[in-house]
Amino acid sequence: MRASSGAATRCARPGADLMARLLKPSWIPTPLVAASEQPPVLIAPVRPPGAWRTWLVLGTAMSLAIVFLGRWLTRRFDRRAFAVRVRRAVERVGGLWIKAGQLVSLRVDLLPVELCEELAKLQTQALGFPPARAREIVERELGAPLDVVFDRWDEAPIAAASIGQVHRARLRREQTWVAVKIQKPASAELFARDLALVRRAVAVLKVLQVYRHMNWDAGMHELRQIVKEELDFGYEGSMMRRMRRNLRRHRVYVPKVFSRYSTPRVLVTELAPAVFMADYIRVAREDPPRLERWLIENDVDPRRVGRRLAWSLERQILEDNLFHGDLHPGNIGLLRGNRVALIDFGTTNFTDVEYLRKFEVFIRAIASEQHAKAADVALLLCARLPVIDTSMVREHLVRALRAWHARALVRALPYHVRSLNSLTLDVMRTLLGFRCTMEWAWLRLHRAMSTLDASLVQLYPRIDFRGLTARYLAQADRRRRRLVTSPETARRTVAAAARVPEIQERVRDYAAFQTQAIRRQAQRFRGVARKVSSATAALLELAMIAAWLQTAAVAALAVHGAFPSWIDRAVGPQVAAAIERLPHLDPQPAALVLLLDVWVLFAMRRVRRELIRRDVDLARHSAAAAG
Incomplete structure (x- = not known):
């Protein structure tokens, strides 16, 4: 959507309606880290993709293969060290390989845990591109000079990733500070070339029968969908608006999207002046007294914030069926009074309804300690089951679930052995022992929970996940009962009664279809x-x-x-x-x-x-x- 030059030149103060939809000033916390302490984004000229890109990827792959063979033949191979080397190589290549690495990191059921953990750290920190190019793109997309739309514009980007960078600015008409996300030049060409290389690499892996249970075709479909959504900021803007409506009920804040100034290559959102968990974790490690003073000054109880985040994610998954899939510390902001803000909705997912119902039954069985039932449902959640004795698989699953439950009760144990991420990981490892692989839907859910762990371990290290989940499920049941008895539901019931003949006809059609x-x-x-x-x-x-x-x-x-x-x-x-x-x-x-x-x-x-x-x-x- 292009901005109108005439509308953009009006400098009227925002109305009460706009102010009501923005972050309340009383929620804005005091800074924890000064702007001068933030590392600057390094700038590099944009190089158009060409044959050099192919040679860079091939050279990087060859060097990794040589290192792997050398260490393996000399029996000096270390999984963790090699996984770190792979992550750094992917970061150096950049582009779509960052996204491919993040996607591969989901396959903790097939790949070494060390490799998946390192690839999951790919947070797409990248070099920025020259500010002059950023100005050109914004002016071309909005159809107006930059100073017509914005009365303040920071030349230096405040963040950069493989797909683009973010500038801080203030809208002239609304007098609101915003974050302007700008797509990097030639991103479409770069991603298309990288996708072709990934497709060839996958074809070779399939011929060599490397990780035959990986379901490479489904992975390529996921990657193509990621490319489609990454190259059009309209997807992220749409998801952000939906999540803003949903998370308001969770008391979680999502910045407003300014649609009139947003296009497929430019996304303008409200600037969230929050203290992000990445800074929180760094200060907790380097200067604990400073963090303690900030918590008192801003009325923040880390344990309450941790519970709110955990409950919100469970509600996003099980009730809203629309969840933030990348809740790493850089995307979680802390506000005054234990409030939370979320940003970066480029990885927002939903789950097939039938699969989601099975997953909910699994979670409820875990919360109520029905381990045999949870094991049965876990088998239903698999992508495929080979010809095996399922009773033996079930027995091993029950053992793994009971072991996790015993660990979860001992709060003195380390966080990572008691978390829900640990539970889902144990289930996947047990199933992999019988060559049972998981659906991509399960892996996306696992990814969402595992990225949140980096924040929860700092906010609430002694959290009781089983008890917390049981309390959430009780709250969810109360919400559903209120929904059933609400006047709106009564009106819908009356309206539905008038459609009974139509519904009966559809049921007959469905039954006939199912019979066939x-x-x-x-x-x-x-x-x-x-x-x-x-x-x-x-x-x-x-x-x-x-x-x-x-x-x-x-x-x-x-x-x-x-x-x-x-x-x-x-x-x-x-x-x-x-x-x-x-x-x-x-x-x-x-x-x-x-x-x-x-x-x-x-x-x-x-x-x-x-x-x-x-x-x-x-x-x-x-x-x-x-x-």
């Missing part, structure tokens, strides 16, 4: 069953022929041993001479072998007749289903 689907599944199953039955019957027929031949041979040997002259007269001297060279059987062992052969022949005959009968029945049922 079940019938097709049954036909496919019967087809497979008929093939298996026919093949087994044919094999049994061959086995029966072989058994008859073996029985005849045993009988001939027995008769020859007892009455050799009969054999000579019956088959002639040449065949008799050949039989003479075979070992002789005494009458008693021969009789036992013959009785056993006869019993086996009759058993195989009964099984073959039963298979043929079932084959005929399946054919009749298939014909009836087709009719």
